[in-house]
Amino acid sequence: MTDTSILPPQSGEAGFGDYFALLKPRVMSLVVFTALVGLLVAPVPVHPMVAFASVLFIAIGAGASGALNMWWDADIDQIMKRTKGRPVPSGRVTPGEALQIGxxxxxxxxxxxxxxxxxxxxxxxxxxxxxxxxxxxxxxxRWTPQNIVIGGAAGAFPPMIGWAVATGGVSVESVLMFALIFMWTPPHFWALALFMKSDYADAGVPMLTVTHGRRETRRQILIYTLILVPVALGTGLTSIGGPLYMAVALVLNLAFLKGAVDIWRRKEEEAEADGYAVEKKVFRLSLYYLFLHFGALLAQAVLRVYGIGGW
Known part of the structure; x- marks a missing residue:
């Protein structure tokens, strides 16, 4: 829990950029994109104004989650190199302000x-x-090394919400879009954890690298990638898939699977010797992986409008 007494005094008045950063705009951009794709690939057309308003409110909801996260995590954010510059731990925004905004x-x-x-x-x-x-x-x-696995559901809901905006319900297609993000999240974050070294340990966060070791983390990255691949390819066999999506998915999943195997085979001494080059490469690929899958779904939907590209 956040202890406001350990935070530095507020350094000057917060500006618009500080409050915007409180909403985690990078995370919000992914939420907006996947929610929009979920809405546009749905079989029910949505009025442009309804679509715009809905995606806007989904984005605001994602930003609210980010503000609440920064309020609660200010104590550990202050310790980790990756997060200590955030508005609350840096003292530019008070925890109380973050809570109220959220x-x-x-x-x-x-x-x-x-x-x-x-x-x-x-x-x-x-x-x-x-x-x-x-x-x-x-x-x-702060309780379990499965934090990323279970917690990944939060980032996986946006395309399902977008689909629900259009259809008023849930379907196999929206569940598979959810599963695609859900299964992608662990290998994505664990690849990052491998080269972030002591950040999570210093903050007392039970990341898998801290509780079970780096060898086990490498094994889990491979396991979750092996589960992720059929989910990604299975999505292509539904009504929102098609040849274009399947071609993109095949290339991406072969590359991602190869990266996971390379990480699994690596010894820690090898990784330290080359500055975790393979782990960083796989992490960068994971960033493109999700964007390109959803981009392919969107392109497939556009082709479908013109009567081409479907199964």
Whole structure:
């Protein structure tokens, strides 16, 4: 839990950029993209204004989750090199401000999505905010090395919410888009953890590299990648897939699987000798992996409009 007494005094008045950073814009951009894809690939057309408003409120909900996360995690964010420059641990925004912004934006986003779309989409957004802010941030993150595995569900809901905006429900297609992000999250973050070295240990976060060692982390990256591949390819066999998506998925998954095997084979001495070059390469690939899969789904949907590209 955040202890405000350990935070540095506020260094000057916070600006707009500080409050915007509080919403984790990089994470928000991924949420917006995957939610938009989920909405656009759905079989039910959505009015452009409804689509714009819905994606906006989903983005605001994601930002609210980020603010609540920064409020609670300010103590450990201050310790980790990757996060100590964030608005709250750096003292530019107070924990109380972060909490208020997160709570107000959460309520606003859910209510407005309910009014602009439907109860299913609003309910999924409310659950996503709760899951990320409470289940992951306040409980899982500091309690279990499975924090990333279970907590990954929070980042996997946006395409399902987008689909619900259009259809008012959940389907096999939206569940597979959820599963694609859910299964991608562990190898993505564990590849990062391998070369972040002592950050998580210093902060007392039970990341798998800390609790079970780096050898086991490498093995788990391979296991989750082996599960991820059929999920990604299986998505291509549904109504939202097609030859274009399948071609992209085949190339990406072969490359990602090779990267996971390379990580698994590596000894720690080899990784340290070349500055974790392979681990960093796989992590960079993982960033493109998700974007290109959802981009292919979107391109497939555009082709479908013109009566081409489907199975």
């Amino acid at each position: 709570m107000w934006l959460s309520c606003f986003a859910v209510v407005m999505l309910l009014l602009s779309a439907n109860p299913v989409a609003a309910g999924l957004l409310a659950f996503t905010i709760f899951f990320y802010a409470v289940v992951y941030t306040m409980w899982l993150k």
